[in-house]
Amino acid sequence: MSKEYYIGLMSGTSVDGIDAGIFDFSGPHPRVIDYYYQPYSLQIKQEIHNLCINHESVSLSDYGTLDTRLGLLYAEACLHLISEAGLNAKDIKAIGNHGQTLYHSPNAKHPFTIQSGDPNIISQKTGTITIADFRRRDIAAGGQGAPLVSAFHQAIFQTNQENRVIVNIGGIANLSILPKDTQAAILGFDTGPGNTLMDYWIAKHRGNAYDNNGEWAATGKMQSELLKRLKEDPYFSQPAPKSTGTEYFSPKWLTTILAKQTTAYLAQDVQHTLCQLTAETISEAIQAYAPKTEQVLLCGGGTHNKTLHLALASLLNMPIASTETQGVHPDQVEAMAFAWLAKRTLEGSTGNLPATTGAKQAVILGGIYQA
Structure with missing residues (x-):
């Protein structure tokens, strides 16, 4: 051949x-x-x-x-x-x-x-x-115009054995819902920020390009009031199909919200909360659009963020693994x-x-x- x-x-x-x-x-x-x-x-x-x-x-x-x-x-x-x-x-x-x-x-x-x-x-x-x-x-x-990878996810990762969701965590996070009923429609959309805000915040405060393994986020504490304000953005409740980008979930978006808070947060607490924002918006999208999911497969740079992975695991009552388990490195x-x-x-x-x-x-x- x-x-x-x-x-x-x-x-x-x-x-x-x-x-x-x-x-x-x-x-x-x-x-x-x-x-x-x-x-x-x-x-x-x-x-x-x-x-x-x-x-x-x-x-x-x-x-x-x-x-x-x-x-x-x-x-x-x-x-x-x-x-x-x-x-x-x-x-x-x-x-x-x-x-x-x-x-x-x-x-x-x-x-x-x-x-x-x-x-x-x-x-x-x-x-x-x-x-x-x-x-x-x-x-x-x-x-x-996005996400376009869902057709590829369907061709490579769909199986009639289980309901799967592929989650790509780049600067923006997106998912593809792959039902085991291979005749059903494939859904996919951007859930919101993936790494982009965390990358910006650690670059600003530590001079690093990204939070290696989520180690800095792990040193912080989740700030519930800040998380609530971040999640009030209308994008998260907007129905699919939808897509977004870093021009929307930008440094200005984050700093505008922080400026309205009466509390002065520690930098590492903001990082932890941003990590939680990514985890919660992904998990809530899965629960809303694919509640019968049996397997979540992660790809993209966010796959290597252990703190993010642990947050997702605590929010989703289903197996989470890398696409490497299916033969494709994340x-x-x-x-x-x-x-x-x-x-x-x-x-x-x-x-x-x-x-x-x-x-x-x-x-x-x-x-x-x-x-």
């Missing part, structure tokens, strides 16, 4: 770097050929954050420069990965690139979403067909998903699930940039 090698690229809302993987889709189950993680430099991180945070006064020069620089970084990651795997560009059928999300606004009067990283550069530098801009076609069809799920979506696009197959995104119809996602 001939190999079907695809590259998937993912840069998530945590803004930490590029996940790149080569995956073989020729068999009944995807196979990881090689995987590479390229962290962003501090300068690139700062440029991304500057555009995201100061989105009301973005310089077109800064945006265009970042778009080009990210395109070059994605291309370099692909070339490194291909070389590391001992392959040639001609061995790769296509590259699926999610791009770096800078702004996501599906509920505006004129809905839009922006992912940066010029795919023209990727296809030109690698000599490989590149498929990108997946989200805007779903928005054009009346959807939220850090590789989203890169594999966009490799799979690239394959769907190249084959002329639809990639979105209307019940999940709210689109009026299933559509072929992404633009194809020829080698």
Whole structure:
């Protein structure tokens, strides 16, 4: 059987770097050929954050420069990965690139979403067909443009043996509900902040990019009044389908709420409470939309946060495990998903699930940039 090698690229809302993987889709189950993680430099991180945070006064020069620089970084990651795997560009059928999300606004009067990283550069530098801009076609069809990974979760993780929920905890947390009735609709949506607020808070107070294993959060105490105020945000009670981003659950969102509190909280107590916010909004979404869940499978960077994992376990009376138990490392799920979506696009197959995104119809996602 001939190999079907695809590259998937993912840069998530945590803004930490590029996940790149080569995956073989020729068999009944995807196979990881090689995987590479390229962290962003501090300068690139700062440029991304500057555009995201100061989105009301973005310089077109800064945006265009970042778009080009990210395109070059994605291309370099692909070339490194291909070389590391001992392959040639001609061995790769296509590259699926999610791009770096800078702004996501599906509920505006004129809905839009922006992912940066010029795919023209990727296809030109690698000599490989590149498929990108997946989200805007779903928005054009009346959807939220997210989450798009639910179709992949269905293809890879659904079973007729048990009701499952896949929870991806990146900067924003999202879930896919996979009933064991394989004829039932698949639901999925963003539950709210995943790591984004915790990452911001520890960077502000400790100078760290993230809370390793949730160790700093574990030193704090949960502040019930603060948690109550955080959860009063209308997004959490908004019905699915829905999606959000770090432009909404932003540092400004958090600091505005903190400024209205009469209590001066210890920094580690805020971190613990933010961890609890992520855990409770995920668990409440599962209990509301998938009360018969028999297995929760975690993926994304938040999988490694032990404090968050313990909080989820205390809230959910059901088994919780990593997607690694199903043969896919939690850090590789989203890169594999966009490799799979690239394959769907190249084959002329639809990639979105209307019940999940709210689109009026299933559509072929992404633009194809020829080698």
